[in-house]
Amino acid sequence: MSPSSHRLLARVPVGSTAVVCRISGERPVVRRLLEMGLVPGTRVTVQREAPLGDPMELRVRNYALSIRRADALRIEVE
Amino acid sequence: MSTPLPPVGAVTRRPLVLVAGNPNSGKSSLFNALCGTRTKVANYPGVTIERRSATMQAEGAGEVEVVDLPGTYSLAARSPEEQIAVESLMGRGVQRPDAILVVADATALARGLYLTLEVLEIGRPVILVLNMADEAARDGIVLDVPALERLTGARVVQTVASQGVGVDELRRVVAEVLGHPRPVPAPALTLSPAVRADVEALAAFIMTERWLTHQTEAAAWARWLLLSVEADGSDGLTGIPATLREAVVGIQQRASDAGRDIDLEIIASRYRLVDEWMTAASAVPRAERRSLTDRVDAVLTHRIGGVVAFGLVMLVVFQALFTWAEPAIEAIESLVALVQDGVRAVMPPGPLTALLVEGVVAGVGNVVVFVPQIALLFFFIGLLEDLGYLARAAFVIDRVMRAVGLHGRAFVPMLSGFSCAVPAVMSTRTLEQRKDRLLTMLVLPLTSCSARLPVYVLITATVFDAGSSVMGIRSGALALFGMYALSVVAALLAAGVLRRTVLPGPAPTFVLELPPYRRPVLSFLLQGVWQRVRTFLIDAGTVILALTIVLWALLSYPRDPEVTAQAEADRAAVMALALNDEARQARLDDIDSRESGAHLRNSVAGRLGRAFEPVIAPLGFDWRIGVGILGAFAAREVFVGTLGVVFDISGADEANEPLREVLRQATWPDGSPLMTPLAGVSLMVFFALACQCMSTVAIVRRESGGWRWALFMVAYMTVLAYAASLLVYQGGRWMGWGL
Numbered sequence: 069m070s071p072s073s074h075r076l077l078a079r080v081p082v083g084s085t086a087v088v089c090r091i092s093g094e095r096p097v098v099r100r101l102l103e104m105g106l107v108p109g110t111r112v113t114v115q116r117e118a119p120l121g122d123p124m125e126l127r128v129r130n131y132a133l134s135i136r137r138a139d140a141l142r143i144e145v146e
Numbered sequence: 147m148s149t150p151l152p153p154v155g156a157v158t159r160r161p162l163v164l165v166a167g168n169p170n171s172g173k174s175s176l177f178n179a180l181c182g183t184r185t186k187v188a189n190y191p192g193v194t195i196e197r198r199s200a201t202m203q204a205e206g207a208g209e210v211e212v213v214d215l216p217g218t219y220s221l222a223a224r225s226p227e228e229q230i231a232v233e234s235l236m237g238r239g240v241q242r243p244d245a246i247l248v249v250a251d252a253t254a255l256a257r258g259l260y261l262t263l264e265v266l267e268i269g270r271p272v273i274l275v276l277n278m279a280d281e282a283a284r285d286g287i288v289l290d291v292p293a294l295e296r297l298t299g300a301r302v303v304q305t306v307a308s309q310g311v312g313v314d315e316l317r318r319v320v321a322e323v324l325g326h327p328r329p330v331p332a333p334a335l336t337l338s339p340a341v342r343a344d345v346e347a348l349a350a351f352i353m354t355e356r357w358l359t360h361q362t363e364a365a366a367w368a369r370w371l372l373l374s375v376e377a378d379g380s381d382g383l384t385g386i387p388a389t390l391r392e393a394v395v396g397i398q399q400r401a402s403d404a405g406r407d408i409d410l411e412i413i414a415s416r417y418r419l420v421d422e423w424m425t426a427a428s429a430v431p432r433a434e435r436r437s438l439t440d441r442v443d444a445v446l447t448h449r450i451g452g453v454v455a456f457g458l459v460m461l462v463v464f465q466a467l468f469t470w471a472e473p474a475i476e477a478i479e480s481l482v483a484l485v486q487d488g489v490r491a492v493m494p495p496g497p498l499t500a501l502l503v504e505g506v507v508a509g510v511g512n513v514v515v516f517v518p519q520i521a522l523l524f525f526f527i528g529l530l531e532d533l534g535y536l537a538r539a540a541f542v543i544d545r546v547m548r549a550v551g552l553h554g555r556a557f558v559p560m561l562s563g564f565s566c567a568v569p570a571v572m573s574t575r576t577l578e579q580r581k582d583r584l585l586t587m588l589v590l591p592l593t594s595c596s597a598r599l600p601v602y603v604l605i606t607a608t609v610f611d612a613g614s615s616v617m618g619i620r621s622g623a624l625a626l627f628g629m630y631a632l633s634v635v636a637a638l639l640a641a642g643v644l645r646r647t648v649l650p651g652p653a654p655t656f657v658l659e660l661p662p663y664r665r666p667v668l669s670f671l672l673q674g675v676w677q678r679v680r681t682f683l684i685d686a687g688t689v690i691l692a693l694t695i696v697l698w699a700l701l702s703y704p705r706d707p708e709v710t711a712q713a714e715a716d717r718a719a720v721m722a723l724a725l726n727d728e729a730r731q732a733r734l735d736d737i738d739s740r741e742s743g744a745h746l747r748n749s750v751a752g753r754l755g756r757a758f759e760p761v762i763a764p765l766g767f768d769w770r771i772g773v774g775i776l777g778a779f780a781a782r783e784v785f786v787g788t789l790g791v792v793f794d795i796s797g798a799d800e801a802n803e804p805l806r807e808v809l810r811q812a813t814w815p816d817g818s819p820l821m822t823p824l825a826g827v828s829l830m831v832f833f834a835l836a837c838q839c840m841s842t843v844a845i846v847r848r849e850s851g852g853w854r855w856a857l858f859m860v861a862y863m864t865v866l867a868y869a870a871s872l873l874v875y876q877g878g879r880w881m882g883w884g885l
């Protein structure tokens with residue numbers, strides 16, 4: 069499992085900010101998330117979650133991006 | 147007569163400017179502002195991406211052709227459609243662009259700069275358009291245009307496309323760039339030596355094989371290939387030579403064996419450069435104040451408020467499709483009837499008149515009748531999209547749609563399917579990825595469209611006694627509700643199954659940008675609606691017209707002269723009788739009905755119905771119902787009329803008591819009743835699930851880019867309908883119901 073300083077983006081509470089470390093998973097998904105600006109070192113704020121708990125809204129590079137929890141589980145942050 | 151024609155092509159070609167940009171950056175608005183309303187919309191060959199182009203006057207450069215590329219966040223491609231942007235930008239197989247406009251949202255510049263960088267890597271002259279300059283100014287974002295020009299090597303222009311601000315300057319800059327083309331240095335990415343070597347090796351291979359001749363372009367293409375090609379071929383890219391593919395996969399393999407992550411390195415190096423540019427040329431206020439969008443979202447995506455708002459918005463859209471379109475549809479239908487009467491009045495009766503009236507005019511009517519719903523749906527979608535709400539709707543409902551493998555954005559198309567599948571299939575364009583689009587359009591015709599309602603009404607009224615009820619609920623109402631429930635369940639199940647079978651592979655990632663709320667521009671909105679309507683009329687309309695004529699011929703030919711002669715004789719006999727006008731007319735109408743009925747029974751469709759009786763008898767249908775089902779292919783509600791004609795009752799509608807009566811009396815040859823409640827339910831189930839609508843087939847053909855998926859849809863829906871009806875009828879009989 070990941071070292072203790074690393075958490076998953078899916079577990080970051082609403083309103084908090086974290087920094088992306090690593091994305092793992094299937095290549096097309098990883099590539100897509102990277103290209104949307106979630107490269108390691110990027111600050112991400114979890115803005116809110118959808119009424120049914122999924123997906124979640126992130127603030128990254130000054131725009132609002134929504135991704136599903138399943139994908140947020142692939143993103144390690146610190 | 148043999149004056150030589152001037153040579154076509156190179157010599158007289160107009161300069162070509164491509165417009166690239168992120169979705170929601172205001173690209174369409176900018177394109178409209180630049181080129182006005184003279185936009186040509188066509189499809190790229192073989193795929194369903196629209197190619198919008200127009201000509202623009204640029205001072206000193208004359209007429210310039212401007213082409214709008216599909217909106218993308220990046221050039222890396224996962225499908226032939228996404229590949230288009232890259233091929234056009236590189237001029238592979240098409241005219242090389244003389245300049246490229248990249249439209250970026252100035253309030254989210256980093257993301258726009260990523261795409262800009264990818265475009266700059268190709269080495270063509272680039273003009274970076276910082277759109278939404280008004281919003282950037284409002285948010286206190288300061289952009290240093292000269293610094294951006296210096297850093298990127300692109301020309302930079304600020305615009306407010308929705309108000310036309312900066313558009314003249316942009317036109318001037320385009321003319322300038324076209325007039326004085328100068329080499330653009332490719333941006334310097336900081337790659338590790340190993341990845342740099344990977345890229346260089348591939349670029350060298352591309353050059354020696356002469357697929358591209360410019361060093362810069364070869365390197366750009368090499369990076370693109372390394373990012374896009376999948377070793378197992380699942381990328382769906384076309385036109386890449388096999389040897390090149392091998393070379394790419396070889397390099398990828400070696401890199402990953404050595405522990406290099408090429409994807410990450412290339413993308414991260416781009417963002418490093420973007421971040422450098424951002425730091426040097428922009429100042430974004432540190433403490434973001436709570437924007438209007440944020441405050442609105444606090445309500446519209448709130449746990450409870452969000453769901454309520456979603457429900458209300460969808461209710462309005464649905465209500466509009468159902469009721470607001472109705473008067474227009476009725477007007478079109480009466481107009482068609484009027485024209486048909488007019489043609490009949492001026493032309494002598496005969497096959498040509500029949501072809502005109504029942505084939506051509508009816509066919510045109512079949513096409514035009516969809517326009518009100520298409521226009522309304524696209525008006526609402528355009529409005530919600532431009533406002534920024536459509537993305538929120540997807541955000542709110544995605545959890546539900548995800549359960550069956552659909553995208554949150556598929557909700558609006560699915561909902562509109564309850565009104566009519568044709569506009570709904572067209573609206574799958576709001577989905578970004580081809581797989582999502584295909585899946586949605588394949589299952590959407592299962593939702594119970596409004597044309598099925600007359601069929602349900604006729605059948606329930608025929609087979610259930612007006613007074614009968616089950617647990618206090620009227621049987622008819624229960625059956626109707628059951629059909630709607632069935633359609634929803636079937637659509638969702640089908641989505642789940644198709645996702646796992648015919649459209650396999652990892653579900654496309656859900657990444658959804660939530661743009662700020664914005665004020666739409668009505669004229670652009672209406673222009674978009676008109677473009678949709680026009681494409682429908684031209685592309686799908688011709689197919690629907692042709693199918694209407696074919697179907698009409700099947701239902702009318704061959705004609706038996708004896709039937710006509712007999713009817714003529716009967717008419718003469720009635721005329722000879724001393725009757726009052728009313729009685730005579732009644733007799734004449736009766737003869738007409740019998741004549742049409744006899745012709746239909748004798749037609750190809752009538753014979754097909756009979757030939758197919760053994761196939762449909764296990765479902766509880768006799769050949770006459772079979773003919774009705776065939777006729778219903780023109781449009782489901784036609785089932786009622788066709789059935790009427792088979793049973794010698796002309797002009798029947800679903801509320802027609804004689805037709806219901808005759809159906810109740812109808813028997814199998816052995817004397818057992820035909821329309822038992824069980825047979826009725828079986829027939830309704832068949833209609834709920836079968837693809838009984840050629841217009842849907844025509845529109846799926848257009849939107850999926852060919853007959854393949856359209857025919858697949860017909861096939862799977864027919865099999866599904868058959869199996870379900872069989873189960874209902876045989877299962878019901880086995881249980882001893884409905885006899």
Ligand SMILES: Nc1nc2c(ncn2[C@@H]2O[C@H](COP(=O)(O)OP(=O)(O)OP(=O)(O)O)[C@@H](O)[C@H]2O)c(=O)[nH]1
Nearest residue numbers: 170171172173174175217278306307308532666667
């Ligand atoms: N405030 C402001 N709004 C703009 C500007 N340009 C476009 N808009 C609005 O932004 C919304 C989206 O514009 P579009 O032109 O449809 O954006 P697009 O990039 O083509 O988006 P897609 O059609 O999704 O690819 C519309 O409501 C426009 O009226 C601008 O410069 N300033």
